[in-house]
Amino acid sequence: MARMTLQDVARTAGVSLATVDRVLNGRPGVNADTAARVRAVMQSLNYRPDRAAMRLARGTGHRFCFVLPKGNNAFMLALHREVLDAGRRFAADRVDVDVLEVDVFDGEVLADALHLLAGRVDGVATVALDHPSVRHAIDELTLSGVSVVTLVSDVPNASRTHYVGIDNVAAGRTAGSLLGRFVGGRKGKVGLIAGSLALRDHIERQMGFEQVLGRDFPELDVLPVREGRDEDEQVERLVAGLLSAHDDLVGVYNAGAGTGGLIAALEASGRGGEVVVIAHELTPASRRHLLRGTIDAVINQNPGHEVRSAIRVLLAAREGMPIITGQEQIRIDVFIRENVPALADGAAQGG
Amino acid sequence: MARMTLQDVARTAGVSLATVDRVLNGRPGVNADTAARVRAVMQSLNYRPDRAAMRLARGTGHRFCFVLPKGNNAFMLALHREVLDAGRRFAADRVDVDVLEVDVFDGEVLADALHLLAGRVDGVATVALDHPSVRHAIDELTLSGVSVVTLVSDVPNASRTHYVGIDNVAAGRTAGSLLGRFVGGRKGKVGLIAGSLALRDHIERQMGFEQVLGRDFPELDVLPVREGRDEDEQVERLVAGLLSAHDDLVGVYNAGAGTGGLIAALEASGRGGEVVVIAHELTPASRRHLLRGTIDAVINQNPGHEVRSAIRVLLAAREGMPIITGQEQIRIDVFIRENVPALADGAAQGG
DNA sequence: GTGAAAGCGCTAACAC
DNA sequence: GTGTTAGCGCTTTCAC
Numbered sequence: 154m155a156r157m158t159l160q161d162v163a164r165t166a167g168v169s170l171a172t173v174d175r176v177l178n179g180r181p182g183v184n185a186d187t188a189a190r191v192r193a194v195m196q197s198l199n200y201r202p203d204r205a206a207m208r209l210a211r212g213t214g215h216r217f218c219f220v221l222p223k224g225n226n227a228f229m230l231a232l233h234r235e236v237l238d239a240g241r242r243f244a245a246d247r248v249d250v251d252v253l254e255v256d257v258f259d260g261e262v263l264a265d266a267l268h269l270l271a272g273r274v275d276g277v278a279t280v281a282l283d284h285p286s287v288r289h290a291i292d293e294l295t296l297s298g299v300s301v302v303t304l305v306s307d308v309p310n311a312s313r314t315h316y317v318g319i320d321n322v323a324a325g326r327t328a329g330s331l332l333g334r335f336v337g338g339r340k341g342k343v344g345l346i347a348g349s350l351a352l353r354d355h356i357e358r359q360m361g362f363e364q365v366l367g368r369d370f371p372e373l374d375v376l377p378v379r380e381g382r383d384e385d386e387q388v389e390r391l392v393a394g395l396l397s398a399h400d401d402l403v404g405v406y407n408a409g410a411g412t413g414g415l416i417a418a419l420e421a422s423g424r425g426g427e428v429v430v431i432a433h434e435l436t437p438a439s440r441r442h443l444l445r446g447t448i449d450a451v452i453n454q455n456p457g458h459e460v461r462s463a464i465r466v467l468l469a470a471r472e473g474m475p476i477i478t479g480q481e482q483i484r485i486d487v488f489i490r491e492n493v494p495a496l497a498d499g500a501a502q503g504g
Numbered sequence: 505m506a507r508m509t510l511q512d513v514a515r516t517a518g519v520s521l522a523t524v525d526r527v528l529n530g531r532p533g534v535n536a537d538t539a540a541r542v543r544a545v546m547q548s549l550n551y552r553p554d555r556a557a558m559r560l561a562r563g564t565g566h567r568f569c570f571v572l573p574k575g576n577n578a579f580m581l582a583l584h585r586e587v588l589d590a591g592r593r594f595a596a597d598r599v600d601v602d603v604l605e606v607d608v609f610d611g612e613v614l615a616d617a618l619h620l621l622a623g624r625v626d627g628v629a630t631v632a633l634d635h636p637s638v639r640h641a642i643d644e645l646t647l648s649g650v651s652v653v654t655l656v657s658d659v660p661n662a663s664r665t666h667y668v669g670i671d672n673v674a675a676g677r678t679a680g681s682l683l684g685r686f687v688g689g690r691k692g693k694v695g696l697i698a699g700s701l702a703l704r705d706h707i708e709r710q711m712g713f714e715q716v717l718g719r720d721f722p723e724l725d726v727l728p729v730r731e732g733r734d735e736d737e738q739v740e741r742l743v744a745g746l747l748s749a750h751d752d753l754v755g756v757y758n759a760g761a762g763t764g765g766l767i768a769a770l771e772a773s774g775r776g777g778e779v780v781v782i783a784h785e786l787t788p789a790s791r792r793h794l795l796r797g798t799i800d801a802v803i804n805q806n807p808g809h810e811v812r813s814a815i816r817v818l819l820a821a822r823e824g825m826p827i828i829t830g831q832e833q834i835r836i837d838v839f840i841r842e843n844v845p846a847l848a849d850g851a852a853q854g855g
Numbered sequence: 856g857t858g859a860a861a862g863c864g865c866t867a868a869c870a871c
Numbered sequence: 872g873t874g875t876t877a878g879c880g881c882t883t884t885c886a887c
Contacts, residue, residue: 156565156598158880169858174882182856204596206880208556209863214507242828245555247507326842337688365842457830477593479808484845487838491677491716494835509864520874525866533872557864560879 157200166194177202214247217467218270219304219460220279222257226383226410227436228456229280232305235460243464250464258351260284267294276300276467278317278460283308283353300470302463305454306354314470317463319454319485321354325361325408327485328431331450332404333370335429340372341403344395348383348409358408358433373403381411389414396422404429413438416447435488443490451493453486508549517545528553565598568818569621570655570811571630573608577734577761578787579807580631583656586811594815601815609702611635618645627651627818629668629811634659634704651821653814656805657705665821668814670805670834672705676712676759678836679782682801683755684721686780691723692754695746699734699760709759709784724754732762740765747773755780764789767798786839794841802844804837 163173168187175183176191183191194200219236222229233252240250255266257280264286270277271294281287281303291311294301300314307316332343345362347355359378366375376395381388388411395402396418405428407415412432419425425447432439435453442448462481469476488494514524519538526534527542534542545551570587573580584603591601606617608631615637621628622645632638632654642662645652651665658667683694696713698706710729717726727746732739739762746753747769756779758766763783770776776798783790786804793799813832820827839845 156880160880170860170881171858171883172856175857178882184856187856201595203560203598203880205556205559205598206863207882209554209560209865209879210881210883212863212882238828244552247554247556323843327840330840330842334688335685337685361842455835457828461831477589477808480812482845484806484837485843486835487840487843489678489681489838491681491712492674492836492838494833507864511864521865522867522875523873526873529866535872538872554864557879558866560881561864561866563866563879 156203157198158203159200162191162194162198162200165198166191208247214249215276215468215471216249216251216274217276217278217464218251218253218274219463220253220255220257220263220266220270220277220281222280223254224383227438228410228434231434231436231456232280232460235457238457239460239464246468248464248468257282258349260286263287264290267291270294271297271299274299275471276302278302278304278463278467280305280352281308281311282306282351284351287311300467302466304459304463306352308353315466315476315481317459317466317481317483318354319483321357322361322364324433324452324454324485325358325363326365327361327487328358328406328408328433328450328452329362329365330369331487332406332429332431333366333373335449336370336373336403338372339403341401342374342376342395342399344376344392344402344405345378346381346388346391346405346407346409346411346415347378348381348411350378350380355408362406362408381407381409381414383410385411385414385417387411387414389418392418393421396424402428404431406430407432409433412436412442412448416442419447435486435493440493440496443488443493446490449489451486451488453488454483455486459483507554508551509554510551513542513545513549513551516549517542559598565600566627566819566822567600567602567625568627568629568815569602569604569625570814571604571606571608571614571617571621571628571632573631574605575734578789579761579785582785582787582807583631583811586808589808590811590815597819599815599819608633609700611637614638615641618642621645622648622650625650626822627653629653629655629814629818631656631703632659632662633657633702635702638662651818653817655810655814657703659704666817666827666832668810668817668832668834669705670836672708673712673715675784675803675805675836676709676714677716678712678838679709679757679759679784679801679803680713680716681720682838683757683780683782684717684724686800687721687724687754689723690754692752693725693727693746693750695727695743695750695753695756696729697732697739697742697756697758697760697762697766698729699732699762701729701731706759713757713759732758732760732765734761736762736765736768738762738765740769743769744772747775753779755782757781758783760784763787763793763799767793770798786837786844791844791847794839794844797841800840802837802839804839805834806837810834 159173163170176188236252256262260282267290288311291301295312302315302317303313305318379391392415430448431450433452439451510524514521527539587603608614611633618641639662642652646663653666653668654664656669730742743766781799782801784803790802
């Protein structure tokens, strides 16, 4: 049983190749009866389109652009690396991938950057601030025919095709539950650090975290959230403050970046052993401290998976193909010392 | 800057298409100097092969076969479903995927099945027993030009192209560490159930588990491993036995399937609240009990990811392409109540 | 409404 | 050693 081609369908349906193609791609200009007949033949011959032939004939490539935050946050750098890497791989499939670095914390700047992309690319993946101008820019991009996906942090009311990232409320809840259980029944205070309360992701993590601690661990007292601005120095200062103000501090959850500062403050205080630490994102630093025992658990989202997923989703949108829901669902990874993945040998890490 | 084609390379190098093709694919019959010149031109023109054109011209499809265990183990059924689903998707890329169900616990039967596949398919992915006949069958398949990957459970000394699955020792260690921490300092006995000690995966999990408990949780006593044969009834009987023999049972780790039986025994005893339960694989049943609190954590490997990874690895082997190491690394998922993924709407789940 | 025909970028015979 | 050429299965003008 060889593969059926459009030729086979055309021949058995008694029409020309062009007609079958029109039917296949839902283009107008075909008599309803003819179309029905052709469809029937496709069914009975079990015809499956050949993607390689389709791409070759269409000849059209895709230009995608990733809009990422400027700065040297380890996770964002990893995302950037993954984009470059994925770009290299997808080149063989005629997709060109670019990166644009902007200050995503400034809604107007981000919105301007997005506007500029209209007409220059076919798809955009952006780590976006949930801000009126940004929402508007996304809607306009979509209207102008560009496919848009949000990455890592969502903009729920914008007309994006898809959100590629984890459920951050659930991530916060996961952190809360692990912290509560790891504290092991002791009573005391728990510190909560976010990067910035401008991006949705950190707010959502905070919500989830407080929700679980309030519900399941009444013996723990969550201190008011502090903004660490994703910077080591700032986080270090905050944690040092918490440690000196509360000698019953039994846990700290860093919902943002800057975990290096958290560790530094803890080590300086000599109280590392008694404080349970939950952080986000597997970076060289967090990995090291996880193995060493300074960090108890890392909640992670896989940057490689996110980038490839964004590209696949954009491609599917462009080629009118369905996506594999399961494959595009980004999981909330929980890493403890025992299951940290081995360092991948190249730049790429994750699945 | 438009895409460069082989034509462009040929023209600027002053040779014919065929010569450039020979260089590109490392085929013999080209003067070393000519080859060098062609390669230089490719570089300078930044030539990137077009995969669609290549596939179309080669015209050759791929036939892959998944050899899976017979039976109604929920995880294996999920794997099976994922293979069918992936087969549907990959059809557009000219790959045909079949499933062969055999009794993998019988080395001779499995070896015979593998032998039969020689010449009939281009690639095989198998959940394999580590047994001399199986090892030999894999080696022969490889010699006959079939690409082979092991799936879920490895056969380390066979000439397989790749192992697609998790590090089971690490999975066992992860289970041990979580169980130990969740028990929260109480003293007592811990039950350990494996499915069968014939497949490597369960033995490896046992090793990892015992290693961590022995090292990090000396207050816990691991009882001798029992074989639950991956069946609910058998596991239920074993756990009921453990419960009645040890009233200081504080935890149970089921390294195999049959978790339904574990739960049943626990519920019948009325001691569910005091026993920490760690199980493997996210199934409808384990998911339900995780949410309900009967199971404390599930260690999971993503069947959808494993199947797609196996196909990608086999495809890469056939087409002489490199694989993305990070993407093909199967992670050890840790799921607690707070981060269980939402049920995917189709058959497919996982990324 | 429908069909004929010229490619898309590469591969593989076969000829020189 | 190297070049010519006829496709692979589809899309897309353009003609009828």
